[in-house]
Amino acid sequence: MRRLRVAVVGATGAVGRQMLSLLEERRFPVSDVVPLASAQSAGKRLSFGGGEVEVRALGPGSFEGVELALFSAGASVSREFCPVAAQAGALVVDNSSAWRMDPQVPLVVPEANLAAARTRPKGIIANPNCSTIQMIVALDPIRRAAGISRIFVSTYQAVSGKGARAIDELRVASERSLRGEEHAYQVFPGPMAFNVQADWKPAEGGYNEEELKMVNETRKIWGDPSIRVSPTTMRVPVLNGHTESIVVETTRKVTVAEARRLLSSAPGVVLCDEDRQPLPLAASGRDEVFVGRIREDLAVDNGLCLVVAADNLRKGAATNAIQIAEKLLLAAA
């Protein structure tokens, strides 16, 4: 199999490191890897392929000969450098929010809308938000079978979605809290140890950015602007692994038995037995989306309740991006 030159932009971040380790773990055919980051991180060494690779400073010349560029360095970096990488001939898969709502950029969850990735006039494919990805993977089989009109979702999001520094801060703050000491938070806007909060920027109508991403990205991925999504996003003191409580209203009645049958054979889904439940701690380190606690909803007639957990750094970010690349670059090889 032909091997590819792969750039990872934001290689020292929580998602970037996960991308590097997934390239190894999934035996992605890499000829050489180009880890890119800000100038401050240049020169750092990261383990890869049994050896080490040196982080280089991202610049206009970084993408020469690169065939796949995986971006996870924030929206402003992506806005500037995704077009540079695409111009250099790379397939670009961007994990930031920069291009997600661009009509010329497909927004892709392979289990749901891989076909959209075939048309990419800018050479860029956007990876959805972590919370959106796991919801789409869990609900897509139900949508295909019965249609979806409304979704009510409340999230229980891990701190890893805020980056490696957030993980460190929750650990340190938890230790201090257990010793009865104060912690001066730097990454979180307020206390995160043994607390619950929404720590995203306010956006519109009282909703925060994360919540509006769940609304807009869901509609774009499914190509259905009529779907109504009611989102409340919250951060919980979990290191890694997002959980979601979802009520979904379908356009025709779906029984719990039918939903379980649909999900038991769905791609990328692990259906939990009825006496088990999806747990973020168990989902952490796994590539699948765990679905369980499926119940007939008590408030809407064609409603189902379910709980969904997934590793937000893997399926919610790095795994989804690499799966897109695998489908597009390796299927033909």
Next chain:
Amino acid sequence: MRRLRVAVVGATGAVGRQMLSLLEERRFPVSDVVPLASAQSAGKRLSFGGGEVEVRALGPGSFEGVELALFSAGASVSREFCPVAAQAGALVVDNSSAWRMDPQVPLVVPEANLAAARTRPKGIIANPNCSTIQMIVALDPIRRAAGISRIFVSTYQAVSGKGARAIDELRVASERSLRGEEHAYQVFPGPMAFNVQADWKPAEGGYNEEELKMVNETRKIWGDPSIRVSPTTMRVPVLNGHTESIVVETTRKVTVAEARRLLSSAPGVVLCDEDRQPLPLAASGRDEVFVGRIREDLAVDNGLCLVVAADNLRKGAATNAIQIAEKLLLAAA
């Protein structure tokens, strides 16, 4: 003011201790306190009123001369001993689930349905479940103004609701987890440190006991069996303070401005400024219910989203019970 002989059943538990400290804090006119618990706890000394009181073993003769009996020792103890205390002439306020759905026992949140407490053929008043109480306090002003047809609620519940041993276990398990060590859980059915789970007993239709309490108690308190409640209850690694993400559908449109106006003057409610949010860590130690993040819902036409946080040991249990007693016993004094 006449002083009352007050029994606290389950005095060594998390809620029982909270009841004792609230009797002091609220200067409840106690002549003497009778702390009751199981035979194993008898002889333990608890601080009260600047001195100490000795825990006695609960028995048929425990309630002689008792005018107020506050129960929080589990449903089986309440089933046996609430009638004994009532027979002895005490006003009984029971925090367990034993009597909540008994048609001859009023289920009371003072802010919402104090009048129901006046008719108590068994001499027993039931205190609702913690998750129900804070939801009722937050939504009652909206219901009075506009009626409520549906509620979708996802909870983020603290471990203190499971008792004092659960608080200890989360602390120890968190310390061990941060050191990379395993913990053999005894109170929780599975890992709780840095995890999310529903740890209540399965009840019916995939719902657990806690979820069905929220459905049935809400209908009873508001005297409206037509209200549809969709509950998902989850435990998060928070020591004390429950949070809830709620979508409420009203029978007529309520704007965010109207909801904020209604809640700003509502009894027992602290309305958070628009740039703040209810936090369980901040609600812990407080008697009010914190309400915020009020948004026009995006999935139902007459819908509002809100986030609610309260101290589950205080307003969710001990405070609510003592407020009932204050209203019934002291108002006339």
